[in-house]
Amino acid sequence: MNNIWKEMFSSQNNKKSQEQGGLFDSSIPQGVGSRKDAQVRLQKDLMENMVKIRAFSQNTSDLLDRQIEVSGVKVGILMCEGMINLQMFTQIMVRPLSEVSIPNADGEAVAHWVSKNTVFSGDQKEFFTYDELFTFLMAGFVILLIDGVDRGIACGMQGFNFRSVSEPSTEMNITGSREGFVEPVRINQTMIRRRIRSPSLKFEMYPVGQKSRTDICLVYLTDTADPKLVQAVREKLSNLSSDIVLSQGYLSPYLEGNPKSPFSSVGTTERPDTLCAKINEGRIGILVDGTPFALIVPYLFSEHFQSMDDYSYRPYYGSFIRLLKYFAFFLSVFLPGLYVAITVFSPQMLPDSLLFNIAASEQQTPFSMMTEAFIIHLIYEIMREAGLRLPRPVGHAVSIIGALVIGDAAVQAGIIGSSMVMVVALTALSSFVVPSLYEPAAVLKFVFIIVGGTWGLFGISVGFVLLLCNLCALESFGIPIMAPTSPWSTADLRDNFWRSSWKKLGKLRLHVQNLPGSRLNENKEDKKSC
Amino acid sequence: MLTNEQIRVPQIKAAQLSALLILSRMFIILIFLPNTHHSVGGSVAILSIIVGFFLTFLVMIPLFFLLRQYPGMNLQQVAKQLSPGVGRFSAAAFYLVCIVVASETVAQFTLFLTSAVYPQASTFWVGIIFCASVLYLVFLGLEAISRMSVILLAATILSSLLVGLGLWRFVDTLNLISPLYEGIGTVLYSSSLYFTQNIELIALALLLSNLRTPSGKGVFLRYHSIVSIILVLVSFAAVTVLGSYGETRNFPIYTLFILSGSNVYYRFDYIVVAIWVAVSLVRAAVYLLLATRMLGELMGYRWGKWMMAVNGILVLLISTVSVRYIKLFQGIYQFLASGIPMYGLLVLLPLLLLFLRWRQDKNQNPKQLSEGEKA
Numbered sequence: 001m002n003n004i005w006k007e008m009f010s011s012q013n014n015k016k017s018q019e020q021g022g023l024f025d026s027s028i029p030q031g032v033g034s035r036k037d038a039q040v041r042l043q044k045d046l047m048e049n050m051v052k053i054r055a056f057s058q059n060t061s062d063l064l065d066r067q068i069e070v071s072g073v074k075v076g077i078l079m080c081e082g083m084i085n086l087q088m089f090t091q092i093m094v095r096p097l098s099e100v101s102i103p104n105a106d107g108e109a110v111a112h113w114v115s116k117n118t119v120f121s122g123d124q125k126e127f128f129t130y131d132e133l134f135t136f137l138m139a140g141f142v143i144l145l146i147d148g149v150d151r152g153i154a155c156g157m158q159g160f161n162f163r164s165v166s167e168p169s170t171e172m173n174i175t176g177s178r179e180g181f182v183e184p185v186r187i188n189q190t191m192i193r194r195r196i197r198s199p200s201l202k203f204e205m206y207p208v209g210q211k212s213r214t215d216i217c218l219v220y221l222t223d224t225a226d227p228k229l230v231q232a233v234r235e236k237l238s239n240l241s242s243d244i245v246l247s248q249g250y251l252s253p254y255l256e257g258n259p260k261s262p263f264s265s266v267g268t269t270e271r272p273d274t275l276c277a278k279i280n281e282g283r284i285g286i287l288v289d290g291t292p293f294a295l296i297v298p299y300l301f302s303e304h305f306q307s308m309d310d311y312s313y314r315p316y317y318g319s320f321i322r323l324l325k326y327f328a329f330f331l332s333v334f335l336p337g338l339y340v341a342i343t344v345f346s347p348q349m350l351p352d353s354l355l356f357n358i359a360a361s362e363q364q365t366p367f368s369m370m371t372e373a374f375i376i377h378l379i380y381e382i383m384r385e386a387g388l389r390l391p392r393p394v395g396h397a398v399s400i401i402g403a404l405v406i407g408d409a410a411v412q413a414g415i416i417g418s419s420m421v422m423v424v425a426l427t428a429l430s431s432f433v434v435p436s437l438y439e440p441a442a443v444l445k446f447v448f449i450i451v452g453g454t455w456g457l458f459g460i461s462v463g464f465v466l467l468l469c470n471l472c473a474l475e476s477f478g479i480p481i482m483a484p485t486s487p488w489s490t491a492d493l494r495d496n497f498w499r500s501s502w503k504k505l506g507k508l509r510l511h512v513q514n515l516p517g518s519r520l521n522e523n524k525e526d527k528k529s530c
Numbered sequence: 531m532l533t534n535e536q537i538r539v540p541q542i543k544a545a546q547l548s549a550l551l552i553l554s555r556m557f558i559i560l561i562f563l564p565n566t567h568h569s570v571g572g573s574v575a576i577l578s579i580i581v582g583f584f585l586t587f588l589v590m591i592p593l594f595f596l597l598r599q600y601p602g603m604n605l606q607q608v609a610k611q612l613s614p615g616v617g618r619f620s621a622a623a624f625y626l627v628c629i630v631v632a633s634e635t636v637a638q639f640t641l642f643l644t645s646a647v648y649p650q651a652s653t654f655w656v657g658i659i660f661c662a663s664v665l666y667l668v669f670l671g672l673e674a675i676s677r678m679s680v681i682l683l684a685a686t687i688l689s690s691l692l693v694g695l696g697l698w699r700f701v702d703t704l705n706l707i708s709p710l711y712e713g714i715g716t717v718l719y720s721s722s723l724y725f726t727q728n729i730e731l732i733a734l735a736l737l738l739s740n741l742r743t744p745s746g747k748g749v750f751l752r753y754h755s756i757v758s759i760i761l762v763l764v765s766f767a768a769v770t771v772l773g774s775y776g777e778t779r780n781f782p783i784y785t786l787f788i789l790s791g792s793n794v795y796y797r798f799d800y801i802v803v804a805i806w807v808a809v810s811l812v813r814a815a816v817y818l819l820l821a822t823r824m825l826g827e828l829m830g831y832r833w834g835k836w837m838m839a840v841n842g843i844l845v846l847l848i849s850t851v852s853v854r855y856i857k858l859f860q861g862i863y864q865f866l867a868s869g870i871p872m873y874g875l876l877v878l879l880p881l882l883l884l885f886l887r888w889r890q891d892k893n894q895n896p897k898q899l900s901e902g903e904k905a
Contacts, residue, residue: 458648461807461808462660464804466666466667468681469666469674470674472670472675472678473671473673486546486677486680517543517673
């Protein structure tokens with residue numbers, strides 16, 4: 001795979017593509033494939049080509065091939081079953097091909113007519129190797145091979161079934177767009193293009209995965225994104241060594257600043273409006289064919305607490321919601337551990353009436369506070385996971401069981417205390433306020449339960465400091481993810497803990513590469529001394 | 531097996547370094563023991579801080595005069611450049627001081643936690659957990675620690691303001707007596723202690739090479755001013771709120787936090803525990819990091835990450851032993867408070883280096899003249 005990237009960005013490759021001319025797209029890699037023979041060029045003899053294609057594809061049943069005569073010249077048509085829009089194919093390609101009459105036709109004349117005198121589809125390309133043929137064929141292109149010509153023509157007539165554009169399931173908004181990304185990357189591209197109608201918006205398509213050859217697309221604004229950042233993303237993706245890439249999760253580890261950290265430095269979004277907003281700040285989006293999620297790099301920690309709804313509300317309410325999210329995240333991580341630490345080691349911190357109630361409720365339970373908290377939160381996680389995987393008709397059973405296990409029945413049975421039920425409920429609700437941070441919150445709360453139950457508030461404090469330092473050490477493509485909080489930037493904080501009005505937000509455009517502490521601008525003198 | 535710092539020199543901003551040093555200094559404020567180790571309390575302390583503020587400026591003149599001629603370098607690097615022998619000696623001296631400060635921090639923290647907060651806790655296990663955490667912070671690097679310091683300092687100041695609001699009703703200015711009651715000599719002596727106990731200036735001298743832009747003077751001014759203001763306010767609070775009662779308490783600042791409980795938040799003393807844990811970790815991490823660097827200067831960076839572990843174990847051993855044998859602990863404290871490290875490394879060493887530089891320039895100038903004549 002490294003060879004692909006070297007070929008793409010070498011000047012020789014670009015020169016080669018220019019020499020070949022025609023409709024050749026230099027972004028399509030040459031000489032790619034695990035089969036050495038597939039890298040050879042097409043032959044002029046149509047039958048030989050067809051035999052080789054059948055051999056390479058192991059005579060797969062979904063490969064359809066037909067031969068027709070166009071002005072006396074044999075033309076082979078190949079397609080994958082189920083991937084073609086048959087109506088388009090019949091009306092736009094078959095009919096003109098069968099009706100055309102080219103005097104003194106030979107292979108080159110027919111190829112010239114197809115390339116220059118007609119347009120079967122907006123996405124029409126010439127290719128020269130078997131490997132390119134298969135890449136186009138399996139992407140839903142119709143392939144034309146002409147007898148006597150050592151090149152083929154691929155026409156985009158995709159018609160495979162895909163999910164229609166619908167509301168995103170993971171990022172709900174009250175106000176704002178209800179469109180979410182879908183699986184085909186081309187449709188996602190159009191959604192972005194409709195929102196940013198600027199010629200500086202650029203899409204770069206690359207195949208990844210030696211076997212899957214999944215299309216990924218880098219999206220960025222050429223007049224906003226730092227070229228060093230773009231190059232860094234390309235280089236990181238070029239190190240991808242997976243055979244198959246089926247979702248954005250396959251790419252994330254290669255883009256992370258520190259894959260071992262509980263916090264990710266790569267963002268995901270299902271919303272095209274969110275991605276457009278991020279791109280406008282100099283970030284790079286990565287679309288992956290086959291998944292409705294886009295990756296965003298670099299990604300700051302504070303962005304987990306931002307949503308599109310914040311910008312539809314009045315600033316005071318948007319700021320209130322933002323602060324609420326920070327508080328909710330704090331609760332989701334620290335509340336169980338703090339509860340255990342205080343009740344076990346420092347009960348004098350609690351008001352007397354609350355202390356007596358907790359003592360009374362916990363008196364009947366068989367487990368220690370730490371064990372009880374650990375078990376009940378574990379059971380909650382099991383139920384949550386079961387609720388995700390259960391079929392819908394059976395889903396209501398999870399609700400009933402949940403009410404029994406973590407509810408009044410369990411309290412009356414003396415398994416858990418009533419105050420612990422409140423803690424679990426509050427923790428769970430808080431964790432869903434910031435869904436993108438659910439993964440670290442879910443694991444860290446167990447860590448802090450153990451730490452709080454073993455070492456009390458001292459342990460919680462040490463854990464907090466270590467966690468904070470871990471966050472401060474994390475960088476995303478040379479940009480500290482804790483920016484602009486630390487390193488501090490007063491101007492850039494206008495959209496961090498609080499949301500300033502659009503008049504202020506619109507005045508100073510945030511460029512992520514100019515954030516304090518960014519290594520992308522390491523040579524530039526820091527004018528702001530914070 | 532190089533550390534992250536050896537792969538790429540960390541770059542921090544002036545404000546981050548200031549925050550780091552202020553936070554480190556807060557450690558001493560929180561464990562301030564009145565009338566021990568020749569320190570003073572009461573109104574004398576307030577005036578001493580103000581006088582000491584200006585005295586420190588005077589004492590630091592040679593150092594800043596020297597560093598102005600070597601922008602982007604720290605004191606040890608300057609020593610190494612001017613004389614390899616002096617460089618090695620200074621690296622050893624800095625290493626010794628940093629290890630002692632880190633050990634003292636761990637010991638102080640362990641003593642405080644196991645005496646005032648958790649009397650049942652084992653000093654050994656507290657030390658182990660603390661040292662392991664410090665090692666992790668050092669592993670993450672100076673940039674992470676300094677970025678975290680800004681956030682922790684903001685949280686500390688906010689908490690202190692809350693505590694201050696809670697203490698307001700207890701303030702009684704009748705406790706303020708004339709600071710010259712014990713004579714001007716006491717004030718001057720205490721002012722000199724203000725400099726000798728300001729061990730963070732050594733960290734400043736060693737961390738200047740990590741600044742993104744050479745602004746050592748700015749860092750010093752910011753750090754020195756803010757710390758002095760904080761010390762004055764804390765001393766004022768201790769005097770006016772606790773009065774003579776504060777001089778009988780082991781940790782009067784902790785007592786202040788206990789008093790400042792309000793109806794909304796039951797007890798603020800656990801805030802000081804949380805703050806102090808953070809401050810102690812940062813302080814120990816900074817000095818352990820500096821000790822690792824100095825050891826790298828002495829050993830040639832061959833051991834990389836192992837040096838961190840070695841220093842961590844050494845700090846744990848010294849702190850554990852000093853907690854059990856209080857005389858050793860007192861000896862460490864007296865060594866640091868005596869002024870030997872401060873005057874030796876921040877006054878005498880810069881003067882020596884200035885002399886070496888003057889001699890170097892003098893030796894070079896006659897040569898240049900004679901070469902000029904020959905030409």
